[in-house]
Amino acid sequence: MRALLVVNPAATTTSARTRDVLIHALASEMKLDAVTTEYRGHARDLARQAAQGRDVDLVVALGGDGTVNEVVNGLLHQGPDPERLPRLAVVPGGSTNVFARALGLPNDAVEATGALLDALRAGSERTVGLGLTSGTPGSADAAVPARWFTFNAGLGFDAGVVGRVEQHRERGKKSTHALYVRQVVRQFLGEPSKRRGTITLTRPGEEDVTDLVVAIVSNTSPWTFLGNRPLYTSPKASFDTGLDVLGLSRLSTAAVARYGTQLLTSSPERGPQGRHAVSLHDLSTFTLQSKVPLPLQMDGDHLGLRTSVTFTGVRRALRVIV
Structure with missing residues (x-):
């Protein structure tokens, strides 16, 4: 599996050391490209590129709800197509993380990464409305x-x-x-x-x-x-x-x-x-x-x-x- 990890360096509740640990944990389970966002809208651009290509299976958003929103808008730039588009995963790093918590994920980034890896091993996913x-x-x-x-x-x-x-x-x-x-x-x-x-x-x-x-x-x-x-x-x-x-x-x-x-x-x-x-x-x-x-x-x-x-x-x- 090839995955793109979109990292918001300004995420409120994750330090650089924590992000490094999370990247290492994810990279041990998949072929991972980690990219740090540099401007507003960068996460959207990265996700859009992943959706337009055919070699990325999973896009992981590490950040708050704003980062998740940008990634979703990038993935769905040309409209919904759940069977073709890369799947989305979320590691919460913001102050509130409503989307991740509504999905039932832990609000702690380390625990959420563990839950994500468990879900990937089990093939656990759902298709959500937006x-x-x-x-x-x-x-x-x-x-x-x-x-x-x-x-x-x-x-x-x-x-x-x-x-x-x-x-x-x-x-x-x-x-x-x-x-x-x-x-x-x-x-x-x-x-x-x-x-x-x-x-x-x-x-x-x-x-x-x-x-x-x-x-x-x-x-x-x-x-x-x-x-x-x-x-x-x-x-x-x-x-x-x-x-x-x-x-x-x-x-x-x-x-x-x-x-x-x-x-x-x-x-x-x-x-x-x-x-x-x-x-x-x-x-x-x-x-x-x-x-x-x-x-x-x-x-x-x-x-x-x-x-x-x-x-x-x-x-x-x-x-x-x-």
Whole structure:
């Protein structure tokens, strides 16, 4: 077996020594080419080259969710073809590692490498569904390139939080859960539309859902982690179904306190609920449109402001070693 290991040297929770140990362990079991990323988008370029060739059987992403997202977008550059494309494996090295943990992998890089090697020896893999976004025909964002996401996306409030965190990271701040919590508070205090939102969700054959302040799209569950605590916005979301959506139409102080408490106490059986919350399960395609440009995030990556985004749940998009 020939494998490509894509290494993010800025991964939050792995040292250079740990990465060397992991590379040695993987190289002992396969023909391994290890490449360290040098710029934003490099992981995507490397994975795209591996997908276009026919000699790489496995692409291993060593890094956080951003690295995984780039690798997935590179592998699926010309669309899903699970039987032809290299398989994906993940060694978590970020601060949260939602995709890896949702797959049931250990959150420790060394333990995850051991689990990966065991899975390869046993031939254990699964084919997962993924989310795909594109610009909506006829909108100002029609020409925006399509992009895949692995676990979640969001338009509005949560994407604004992600953007604030990225600004702090660009200034040298370390990505921590405390940083995220602080930015949630600051985003709320600066939110211009707390009581009536600007987002409308449309889907074929169904009544529109209007006046949303935030729309959180999930491809799996949990939505994210606060330390070791999983947070569930759409508990029924799964890699084996379409996309789920949690929409909130109010962000008053009382609503934030209520939904924040529900998130912290959420479980695989119960997520946020209430008069100003709407939950949709297993959607194949839908569009989020906003009267004003709003921030968009995918897999924790801030993608700027958008007024219209079309989402598609693509089942059985990629083979993953688990």
